[in-house]
Amino acid sequence: xxxxxxxxxxxxxxxxxxxxxxxxxxxxxxxxxxxxxxxxxxxxxxxxxxxxxxxxxxxxxxxxxxxxxxxxxxxxxxxxxxxxxxxxxxxxxxxxxxxxxxxxxxxxxxxxxxxxxxxxxxxxxxxxxxxxxxxxxxxxxxxxxxxxxxxxxxxxxxxxxxxxxxxxxxxxxxxxxxxxxxxxxxxxxxxxxxxxxxxxxxxxxxxxxxxxxxxxxxxxxxxxxxxxxxxxxxxxxxxxxxxxxxxxxxxxxxxxxxxxxxxxxxxxxxxxxxxxxxxxxxxxxxxxxxxxxxxxxxxxxxxxxxxxxxxxxxxxxxxxxxxxxxxxxxxxxxx
Amino acid sequence: xxxxxxxxxxxxxxxxxxxxxxxxxxxxxxxxxxxxxxxxxxxxxxxxxxxxxxxxxxxxxxxxxxxxxxxxxxxxxxxxxxxxxxxxxxxxxxxxxxxxxxxxxxxxxxxxxxxxxxxxxxxxxxxxxxxxxxxxxxxxxxxxxxxxxxxxxxxxxxxxxxxxxxxxxxxxxxxxxxxxxxxxxxxxxxxxxxxxxxxxxxxxxxxxxxxxxxxxxxxxxxxxxxxxxxxxxxxxxxxxxxxxxxxxxxxxxxxxxxxxxxxxxxxxxxxxxxxxxxxxxxxxxxxxxxxxxxxxxxxxxxxxxxxxxxxxxxxxxxxxxxxxx
Ligand SMILES: [Zn+2]
Numbered sequence: 088x089x090x091x092x093x094x095x096x097x098x099x100x101x102x103x104x105x106x107x108x109x110x111x112x113x114x115x116x117x118x119x120x121x122x123x124x125x126x127x128x129x130x131x132x133x134x135x136x137x138x139x140x141x142x143x144x145x146x147x148x149x150x151x152x153x154x155x156x157x158x159x160x161x162x163x164x165x166x167x168x169x170x171x172x173x174x175x176x177x178x179x180x181x182x183x184x185x186x187x188x189x190x191x192x193x194x195x196x197x198x199x200x201x202x203x204x205x206x207x208x209x210x211x212x213x214x215x216x217x218x219x220x221x222x223x224x225x226x227x228x229x230x231x232x233x234x235x236x237x238x239x240x241x242x243x244x245x246x247x248x249x250x251x252x253x254x255x256x257x258x259x260x261x262x263x264x265x266x267x268x269x270x271x272x273x274x275x276x277x278x279x280x281x282x283x284x285x286x287x288x289x290x291x292x293x294x295x296x297x298x299x300x301x302x303x304x305x306x307x308x309x310x311x312x313x314x315x316x317x318x319x320x321x322x323x324x325x326x327x328x329x330x331x332x333x334x335x336x337x338x339x340x341x342x343x344x345x346x347x348x349x350x351x352x353x354x355x356x357x358x359x360x361x362x363x364x365x366x367x368x369x370x371x372x373x374x375x376x377x378x379x380x381x382x383x384x385x386x387x388x389x390x391x392x393x394x395x396x397x398x399x400x401x402x403x404x405x406x407x408x409x410x411x412x413x414x415x416x417x418x419x420x421x422x
Numbered sequence: 423x424x425x426x427x428x429x430x431x432x433x434x435x436x437x438x439x440x441x442x443x444x445x446x447x448x449x450x451x452x453x454x455x456x457x458x459x460x461x462x463x464x465x466x467x468x469x470x471x472x473x474x475x476x477x478x479x480x481x482x483x484x485x486x487x488x489x490x491x492x493x494x495x496x497x498x499x500x501x502x503x504x505x506x507x508x509x510x511x512x513x514x515x516x517x518x519x520x521x522x523x524x525x526x527x528x529x530x531x532x533x534x535x536x537x538x539x540x541x542x543x544x545x546x547x548x549x550x551x552x553x554x555x556x557x558x559x560x561x562x563x564x565x566x567x568x569x570x571x572x573x574x575x576x577x578x579x580x581x582x583x584x585x586x587x588x589x590x591x592x593x594x595x596x597x598x599x600x601x602x603x604x605x606x607x608x609x610x611x612x613x614x615x616x617x618x619x620x621x622x623x624x625x626x627x628x629x630x631x632x633x634x635x636x637x638x639x640x641x642x643x644x645x646x647x648x649x650x651x652x653x654x655x656x657x658x659x660x661x662x663x664x665x666x667x668x669x670x671x672x673x674x675x676x677x678x679x680x681x682x683x684x685x686x687x688x689x690x691x692x693x694x695x696x697x698x699x700x701x702x703x704x705x706x707x708x709x710x711x712x713x714x715x716x717x718x719x720x721x722x723x724x725x726x727x728x729x730x731x732x733x734x735x736x737x738x739x740x741x742x743x744x745x746x747x
Contacts, residue, residue: 175686176723179434181505181514182487183443188723190686231512233686233722275510277602307507311602356504 091149091215096381096420097370097411098149099404100349102303102325103221103269104161104391105142105154106400111135115159132157133208140212142397146404150217150265153202153209155391160186161223161269162231164201169250171195175233189232195246197253206258220263222251224302225292226285227272241284248288259298267301267325268292271390273316274307282315290320301325301349305390310338317342325349327389330356333372340376348379351389352410353403358395360402366410381418386411425710425746427738428476430629430652430679431550431595431718432483433727439463439484460485468541470728474735477712478548478591481534488515489552489595490560497524497577503562509597509632511684513721520563523573531578531592532585539587546590550718551578553596553628554615555608560598568611575615579622591649592623597717599643600633609642616646625649631679631717634661637668644671654679654716655697666704673707681734683715686726694737698745710746713738 114131117123123131139154158164166172166189173192177185202222209218225247229240237243255266273285293300302319304312305327313335316324328335328351339348352369353361366386373384386407392400415421435443442459445451467482486492494502494516502516531549538547552560554571563570582588596612598604612628619626628643629652635643643651651671655662655678678701680694698710715734719727 176725177437177440178721178723179513181516183435183440183447185440235687272512275507308602 091217093149093217094411094415094420096384096418097414098385099147099408099411100150100219100385100387101143101148101152101404102305102349102351102388102391103152103155103219103267104158104393105139105152105156106393106395106397107156108135108138111156115157119159129157129204132205136205136209137212140209142401143404144214144216146401147408148216148404150219150385151209151213152219152221153205155221155393157202157205161271162228163187163189165223165228166232168198168201169195169247170198171236171246172232191232191234191236191243193236195243195250197250200257201254203254203257203261206263207261217264219265219267219301220255220258220298221267221269222254224268224270224273224285225251225288226270226281230272230275241287244284244288245291248291252292255292255296259296263298265299265301266293266296267303268321269303271303271305271307274304274309274312277308277311277315279315282312286316286319293320299323299347303349303390305351306330310335313338313344314342317344317346321346323347323349323385325351325385325387327351329354329361329369330389333369336372336376339373339378344378346379347383347385348373349385349387352386353388353407355388355390355392355395358399360399361406363406363410363413366406367414370410370414381414381420424477425738425742426477426677426712427735427742428478428548428712428714429471429480429719429731429734430593430631430683430715431480432486432489432720433463433467433718434720434722434724435484436463436466436724443485464537465541467728467731468538470731472542472545474732475739476731476735478546479538479542481538481547481549481589483534483550489550490515490518490557492530493524493552493557493577494518496526496528496530498522498527499524500561506560509601511632511721515560518557518561520561520565520570523565523570524577526577526580526584529581529585531581531589532587535582535587535589536585548591548593549589550593550595550629553594553598553612555612556596556598558611559608568614571611571615572618575618578619582622588623591625591627592619593652594619594626594628596628596630597632599630599639600635602636604635604639606638606642609639609646612643613646616648620647627652627677629677630654632657634658634665637665640665640671641669644669644675650675650677650711652677652679652714655701656680656682656716657684659697663700663704666701670705671707672709673701673705673711674709675711677712677714678710679716680713680737681715681730683717683719683727683730684721686722688726688729688733689737691737691740695741695745698741702745708746713741
């Protein structure tokens, strides 16, 4: 594995998911119908992961991901691989589209590695670029499933956190430098008590681990949740900005934000590819607030890219990289 | 007056109906075949409500993709756009986009009333519609929002006049009023809407769910000339009880959500009875308008919705005997 030197400022990264390659989609279906084993499933998905990594390298992204090619859904994937869950009946997501909402039926326990293998494989083909270890957080897993076992929601979330910790610990032991916890459900309930519950869970998951710790939150009322999360035991928040027209920026100033920031500069719900100038303008706006410097700013999309056509996802990433390069020159980090 | 017992909102689809709608979308079956599956669900769910001894039959609305869609598809001046998360749910609605004031092309409310009356002819029928404030503030528009809310109310009136049918109860679903951004200003818009609606609908109730409204909002909603106001006690009981304690409403005008319609865990009787007892205690009320669910049942599987409908009926009758004057 060759080594890769990260730039000093405006590091580029991704939130996680990438458009699904057909072989991965097909393998997910086949596995669900019991036509292939978990082992065969992972093997088939490798070619999809390789293509994702190649796209990231082509675009020039610094910290990449495995593209979440094996994950049919950000909650179901994990709970199917833990003890304590049963896959439930169909519940609507939108229109006539349904998902099988998982049910907690016994104590949640670790059953074995969930995403280590995908992450390891991505690392083996990443040409030395760091691969972020990205895992769905305990609040979102709790919120997007039913519970018939635990009397107390706190006990449940802490047990989920303990399971996730084992997975993260293993990744860190194998050399993961960047660990990201995805918590899209948190911003749907922007209340102090919910934020504090997740804080306790994060302490269980991340305490004492030697890696860069990141929490990703997107859409919903991020500005309302922000004051309650600033003391989370993490190094970086990765947040959506572009889709909500950078509404969040003044709040960073208001709450004296000073952690690293994963700055969402392209909209994953829009087919329009943001220009390099637009991305740079977004960065100027952030820098003008004078709260964090270029070394603390990571440029990335608002959220996972899975809903975009591949060509558009790739173009968006290329422009992020171009903007980052120009910005580094402008601010004297590269000649 | 007897305490009323009813379900707050819509029901989920059966597996058969989900498949029928999918097959219809793929052109595999005719619209008549799909309608038959929907009608079977509707009749079945109405029968369950009647069998549970509920005071009104709530429109199961199984064919509607989200609460706005039947109106968006039946009015000129508005269309359904991209998906957006619906409050704190892992469920997404299509954002209505109003380019002009709504113009009723097809009746929704009166059609629903006619259908339900055919199915349960002697039973009172409740239709819930998106409250005009929630409808307006969850939509995209360049129009003045307070004017739009009033014109949505007029569209409901016109629908009922054109189709010549009125539900026994019209329920305005206003989950937006539990949002931290909601204020008395929004209630003042609703006040004007209610005035419009009263021209046609004599019995109106307002439901606020997914959260607990702020005190100033709740107080102002209580002043509206409506029959009752629904709040949920199950999701945030501490907040709900402190609201009841500080505002001390007369519960004869408040309907309490006591069965969690977003969770599959089935409540036991004592748990529900305690909620009602506590609500009566903190408000000093002897009467209660009614008991209901915390919200609609759309986001749990049908079998649980049926079970919870039945326990609502059973517990409600027992509570009426044991607690309420
Ligand atoms: Zn996201």
